[in-house]
Amino acid sequence: MTSTTEQFADLSATTLLRFATAGSVDDGKSTLVGRLLHDSKSVLTDQMEAVEAVSAQRGQDAPDLALLTDGLRAEREQGITIDVAYRYFATARRRFILADTPGHVQYTRNMVTGASTADLAVVLVDARNGVIEQTRRHAAVAALLRVPHVVLAVNKMDLVGYQESVFAAIAEEFTAYASDLGVPEITAIPISALAGDNVVDVSANMDWYGGPTVLEHLETVPVSHDLTACPARFPVQYVIRPQTAEHPDYRGYAGQIASGVLRVGEAVTVLPSGRTSVIEGIDALGESVDIAWAPQSVTVRLKDDIDISRGDLIAPSASAPATTQDVEATVCHVADQPLAVGARVLLKHTTRTVKAIVKEIPSRLTLDDLSQHPNPGQLVANDIGRVVVRTAEPLALDAYADSRRTGSFLLIDPADGTTLAAGMAGESFASTAETTVQADEEGWDF
Amino acid sequence: MTTVAHLHEETDAPYALSHLDALESEAVHIFREVAGEFEKPVILFSGGKDSIVMLHLALKAFAPAPVPFTLLHVDTGHNFPEVLEYRDRTVEKHGLRLHVASVQDYIDAGKLRERPDGTRNPLQTVPLTEAIQSLKFDAVFGGGRRDEEKARAKERVFSLRDEFSQWDPRRQRPELWQLYNGRHAPGEHVRVFPLSNWTELDVWQYISREGIELPEIYFAHEREVFQRNGMWLTAGEWGGAKEGETPETRLIRYRTVGDMSCTGAVDSDAATLDAVIAEIAVSRLTERGATRADDKMSEAAMEDRKREGYF
Numbered sequence: 001m002t003s004t005t006e007q008f009a010d011l012s013a014t015t016l017l018r019f020a021t022a023g024s025v026d027d028g029k030s031t032l033v034g035r036l037l038h039d040s041k042s043v044l045t046d047q048m049e050a051v052e053a054v055s056a057q058r059g060q061d062a063p064d065l066a067l068l069t070d071g072l073r074a075e076r077e078q079g080i081t082i083d084v085a086y087r088y089f090a091t092a093r094r095r096f097i098l099a100d101t102p103g104h105v106q107y108t109r110n111m112v113t114g115a116s117t118a119d120l121a122v123v124l125v126d127a128r129n130g131v132i133e134q135t136r137r138h139a140a141v142a143a144l145l146r147v148p149h150v151v152l153a154v155n156k157m158d159l160v161g162y163q164e165s166v167f168a169a170i171a172e173e174f175t176a177y178a179s180d181l182g183v184p185e186i187t188a189i190p191i192s193a194l195a196g197d198n199v200v201d202v203s204a205n206m207d208w209y210g211g212p213t214v215l216e217h218l219e220t221v222p223v224s225h226d227l228t229a230c231p232a233r234f235p236v237q238y239v240i241r242p243q244t245a246e247h248p249d250y251r252g253y254a255g256q257i258a259s260g261v262l263r264v265g266e267a268v269t270v271l272p273s274g275r276t277s278v279i280e281g282i283d284a285l286g287e288s289v290d291i292a293w294a295p296q297s298v299t300v301r302l303k304d305d306i307d308i309s310r311g312d313l314i315a316p317s318a319s320a321p322a323t324t325q326d327v328e329a330t331v332c333h334v335a336d337q338p339l340a341v342g343a344r345v346l347l348k349h350t351t352r353t354v355k356a357i358v359k360e361i362p363s364r365l366t367l368d369d370l371s372q373h374p375n376p377g378q379l380v381a382n383d384i385g386r387v388v389v390r391t392a393e394p395l396a397l398d399a400y401a402d403s404r405r406t407g408s409f410l411l412i413d414p415a416d417g418t419t420l421a422a423g424m425a426g427e428s429f430a431s432t433a434e435t436t437v438q439a440d441e442e443g444w445d446f
Numbered sequence: 447m448t449t450v451a452h453l454h455e456e457t458d459a460p461y462a463l464s465h466l467d468a469l470e471s472e473a474v475h476i477f478r479e480v481a482g483e484f485e486k487p488v489i490l491f492s493g494g495k496d497s498i499v500m501l502h503l504a505l506k507a508f509a510p511a512p513v514p515f516t517l518l519h520v521d522t523g524h525n526f527p528e529v530l531e532y533r534d535r536t537v538e539k540h541g542l543r544l545h546v547a548s549v550q551d552y553i554d555a556g557k558l559r560e561r562p563d564g565t566r567n568p569l570q571t572v573p574l575t576e577a578i579q580s581l582k583f584d585a586v587f588g589g590g591r592r593d594e595e596k597a598r599a600k601e602r603v604f605s606l607r608d609e610f611s612q613w614d615p616r617r618q619r620p621e622l623w624q625l626y627n628g629r630h631a632p633g634e635h636v637r638v639f640p641l642s643n644w645t646e647l648d649v650w651q652y653i654s655r656e657g658i659e660l661p662e663i664y665f666a667h668e669r670e671v672f673q674r675n676g677m678w679l680t681a682g683e684w685g686g687a688k689e690g691e692t693p694e695t696r697l698i699r700y701r702t703v704g705d706m707s708c709t710g711a712v713d714s715d716a717a718t719l720d721a722v723i724a725e726i727a728v729s730r731l732t733e734r735g736a737t738r739a740d741d742k743m744s745e746a747a748m749e750d751r752k753r754e755g756y757f
Contacts, residue, residue, distance in 0.1 A: 016465040045730040083615060085599040086592045088645045095465045097643055109620055116622040223462065237478040242511035250510055256475040256624070261461075285474065285506040293461050297474035297507070310482045334620045348625055351482065408623045417606075417629030422622045 014090065015223050020099040020114035020147070022138040023124030028155045032124060032193035032214075033087065033100055034065025039200035040215055042089035043068060084113050093219040107134070108367065108382040109334040111141045112422055116408070119223055120149040122214070123174075127160045127190070131173045137367040139174065143181035144330060144384065144428055146404060149221050150178060150186050153214060157206065158192040164208040181370075181429050187221075189214055231319035232260030232294075233398070233406045235350035236312045240299055252283060252299035253308055258350065258405040260316075261293040262300065269320040270306065271313045271396035277302040294405075311352035313396040313406075321406070323394035327356075330365075330400075330428045331387050331411065331421040333379040339387075339411065339420050340378040347391055347423075349409040355392040356411070362386045365430045372430075379421070386431055387423070399426030466652055473500075473640040474507040475624060476603060480585045480638055481507075481514050483628050487585035487638075488578075491517040491544070493525075493533035494703040495660055496589030496641060499649055502658050503640060504587075505540065515587070516543040520574045522566040522705045523550035524684040529703055532661040545581060547573035564685050567705045575611035578635055585628065587638050593645045594733060603642050609633035646733045647726055654719040666699045666717040677710030701726075701733055 023029035037043050043051075051067045058064075087098040099114030115121055121142045125135050142150050152174045160166045171188035178186050189198055190209055197203035200215045212220070240252040266279045281301040282292050292298045300314060308314075315321060327347070333339055339358060347356040364376040364385040379385045389411070400407030411421040463471065480487050489504065491497045504513045519533060537544045549569050552558040558569050578586055592599045602618050604626040619627055628636050641649070653660065671678040671694065672687040678698055684707045687693050698711035699722070716722045 014465055015462060016468050044732045046732055083600055083618065084620075085596075086643065087599060088593045088643070090645075090647070095648075113620040113622055117624075237475070238482045238508075240508060240511045244511075247510045254478050254507070256471060256478075283509075285470070286509055295468065295471055296463065297471040297478070334622075346629075348627065350625075351479070404623065408625065410622065410625050410627060412627060412629060416631065417627065419619045419622075419627045422620070 014092075014094050016095045016097065017120065017218060017221070017223055018097045018099070018118050019120040019122065019218065020101055020111070020118040021122045021124065022101055022111050022114070022141070023155075024126075024132070024134040027124040027126045028193045029100075029124050030066030030068075032122075032153065032155065032191070032199065033098065034068045035193045035196060035199045036098075036215060037068055037087065037089055038065055039196060040089055040091055084110050091215070091219055096218065108137070108141065108332060108384065109422075111138060112145060112332045112334065115141055115145040115147050116404075116422065118145075118147050120151065120218070120221060121147045122151045122153050124153050124155050125170060125174070127154050127156045127166055127170065130170045131177065133368045135174065136177060136369075139178040139183065140181055140367045140370065140429075141332075143178065143183045144332075144424065144430065146182075146400065148184060150183050151214065151217060152178075152186060152188040153193075154188065154190045155193050157190045157197060157203075158195050162190075162197075162203075162205045164206070167209075187211070187217055189217065230259040230403050231321075232262050232316050233258040233321070233350075233403065234262060234300060234314040235352070235406070236308055236310055236314060237351045238310055239308065250301075251305065252301050253312075253314065254297075254299045255314075255351070256297045257292060257294040259294045259403045261291060262298070262316075264290045267317040268302070268314050269317045270308055271315065271320060272323045272394040273307070273312070275304075275306045276317055277304040277306055279303075311350075313350065313352075315396070321396045321398050323396050325391045325394050326359075327387075327389040327391060327395065327397060327409070327423070327425060329387055329389070329409070329423040329425045330430045331379070331385060331423045333381060333383045333385070333421045335413070335418050335420045336381050337413065337418065337420070338378045338380045344414065345389075345420060346412040346414050347389060347395075347409055348412060349395050349397060350406060352393075352395065353412075354395065355414075356389045358387055358411075359390050360388040362388065363430070370429070384430060387421075389423075397425050400424035400428070401426055466648065466655060469644055469648055470503065470506075470652070472624075472643065473503045476626070476638060476640040477504050477507040477587075479626055480587070480628070484585040484636070486581075486583050487515045487587065488518045488545070488581070488583045489513075489515050489587040490574075490589065491519055491533065491537075492589075492703065493519075493529040493536070493661055494589070495649060495653065495664060496591065498536075498658060498660060499644075499652060500587060500589050500640060501536070501540075502656060512541065516545060518545045518547065518574075518577060518581075518583070518586070520547045520570045520577070521549065522570060522707075523548065523553075524566050524682065524706045526661070526663055526680075526682075526700075526703060526706055528663050529661045545577060547577040549573055565705070565708045566684070567708045570705075571611075578611060579609075579633075583635060584630065585636050585638055587640060589641055590639045591641050591644050591646070591649075592639075601639060601642065603639055604628050605637040605639065606630055607635050607637055611635070613637075647723070650719070650723050650726055654723060661703065663700045663703065665722065666697055666714045668695055669698055669711065670695050671698060671711055678712070679710060680706055682706050 052063045055064045085100045089096050101110045101114035123138045154167050154170050167190040175186050191198040198213045234255050234257055236253045237255040240254050242250050264279050269276050280303045282289050283299040284292055341361050343358045345356050347354050363372045363374050398406040407425045409423040410419050413420050549566050552573055600615055602621045671680055672691045699714040701712050716725045
């Protein structure tokens with residue numbers, strides 16, 4: 001109990017890293033996640049006892065660490081992972097939120113889901129098989145979603161005699177491929193999730209490797225601050241008007257700063273109306289501040305009493321985005337029902353939901369070889385393609401390349417509310433010169 | 447872009463958020479999304495620490511305006527008196543409106559039958575789902591956290607429930623970025639979990655940072671308890687020690703607050719927030735593993751109850 005104060009201080013000081021895992025069925029992803037949780041002492045006694053009991057009941061020699069992560073009845077029965085699960089663990093240095101994505105069932109949409117909020121993705125490869133189609137697919141999704149850091153974990157090194165040459169060849173091939181797709185940072189680590197090499201503890205079997213273990217890398221990789229390096233974007237979520245005796249005239253615009261920094265005194269433009277004003281005050285959850293930044297939830301007050309409602313965007317007048325009704329984007333189709341040209345949909349962008357129509361589907365991408373198929377007519381589950389969508393009202397949309405938050409959107413089926421597709425506005429490696437459609441008169445900002 | 451780069455040189459560090467600030471900001475965003483998109487949301491409020499933190503976040507999210515939601519408590523009839531007292535005091539203090547769905551009323555009316563083991567926790571599902579339907583709530587905030595249980599680890603932040611309040615893990619909507627899809631047909635509703643990404647320790651650290659008051663039973667005190675199925679239970683109107691179960695006075699505290707008949711106390715001398723945080727930081731048992739009998743009923747107990755509409 002003497003370390004109480006220190007421990008508390010340590011825990012308070014930590015930052016949060018969100019990361020996602022991706023791997024094919026037998027690459028040992030569940031074992032890696034189990035190992036990471038187990039060796040970082042994040043598995044508690046009662047959880048471990050449950051795993052030991054089930055493993056023994058099934059006649060297995062050692063506790064099956066994969067059982068730590070398979071939570072649903074059907075998953076345990078079938079020994080597969082059905083859906084993305086989120087796991088939490090902490091070390092003295094950092095807190096982690098892990099999006100544990102399944103390897104084989106409906107792989108693309110699940111990995112897109114996990115990667116959409118991740119600062120880092122761990123792509124798992126079986127050292128015996130090297131870079132396979134699935135690996136390329138994972139690299140492509142990480143690139144498409146613009147996950148800032150990618151870790152290539154070359155697993156099962158114990159089954160290739162811990163040979164440096166095997167690791168080096170895989171690392172080189174993957175790095176070349178992922179770099180071509182625009183993945184900004186790649187770290188390759190040789191591991192054995194089963195034996196515990198280089199996951200949490202440094203491997204005694206691979207003297208030739210001088211880099212970090214998986215956990216050490218997760219603990220030290222810089223958490224992306226690019227949100228604040230972009231122009232400020234403040235989607236209005238809700239208008240706060242108490243109309244009470246104490247606050248008869250208070251009118252604040254509540255929201256979470258999507259990117260950049262807001263300052264009191266700054267000249268701002270409200271979109272899509274284009275009206276301008278000046279930030280009079282910023283209330284950061286009860287405290288009045290001069291400056292606030294992404295991703296803080298705040299309430300902004302303006303000097304002028306102008307008409308602003310949910311769905312509007314407040315941005316610095318000096319760097320306000322253009323508005324458009326013609327959205328060109330790369331989408332990942334996540335629903336079982338197809339998305340066809342001519343479909344009437346809802347488009348949800350930040351806090352704004354508008355009617356929209358799918359004008360064109362210029363191309364569909366095959367992730368395995370990155371080949372483009374022009375005018376497929378429709379997209380089905382797990383397809384990635386380019387779409388051109390016309391919206392009923394103008395949107396202040398950024399390029400996804402500039403802001404994951406204000407460049408992303410959902411397409412929703414108005415009939416039953418199903419989320420149809422995840423959209424990323426603007427150019428990506430999935431757009432090609434041949435399939436790019438003519439820009440409309442409105443023009444794009446990127 | 448040059449101005450922004452300059453800004454960074456000037457102030458450097460302040461652009462990072464601590465993990466608690468990041469979680470708080472995310473939860474507030476979720477509350478405001480619901481306020482902006484739903485007609486009649488309600489917060490499930492039991493007087494337990496997670497729902498207390500939820501209410502605190504809601505108060506901050508809409509200040510200086512009042513919280514635009516009512517509260518709903520499913521009272522099993524076996525709740526801790528200290529917690530009910532806390533619940534009523536809190537509702538009064540913030541000028542809120544509380545709906546109570548009572549398991550006892552359902553039993554008295556013959557619509558629910560007492561279980562042989564006397565546990566009323568599983569009986570909560572019916573009054574809960576009927577209250578949601580009859581009062582026409584379209585968004586129901588719950589304090590569930592994904593770190594609690596492996597079925598909950600699969601839960602979305604916005605979780606669509608059908609007209610029978612059922613959860614189907616295979617048919618969940620993918621949840622991408624911070625774009626929550628709350629669309630639902632009439633009769634359906636959405637369960638919303640603003641604390642999804644919080645851990646038990648985060649909750650306690652946040653309570654400490656914000657100076658939030660809690661019911662006293664969360665802190666170490668002497669209490670007469672008896673042991674059943676490896677748990678220390680408090681006798682009450684719900685029942686008490688049976689033959690062979692001997693009451694004894696122990697220094698204990700509660701790690702979770704639920705129905706008295708199924709919530710176990712833990713041996714503890716942690717009488718302050720700092721002591722509780724220190725205790726949890728080194729605990730080798732999960733919150734529910736240590737204190738909840740109902741989760742031990744089967745390997746998929748939580749999943750099965752969630753499918754039926756439990757929170």
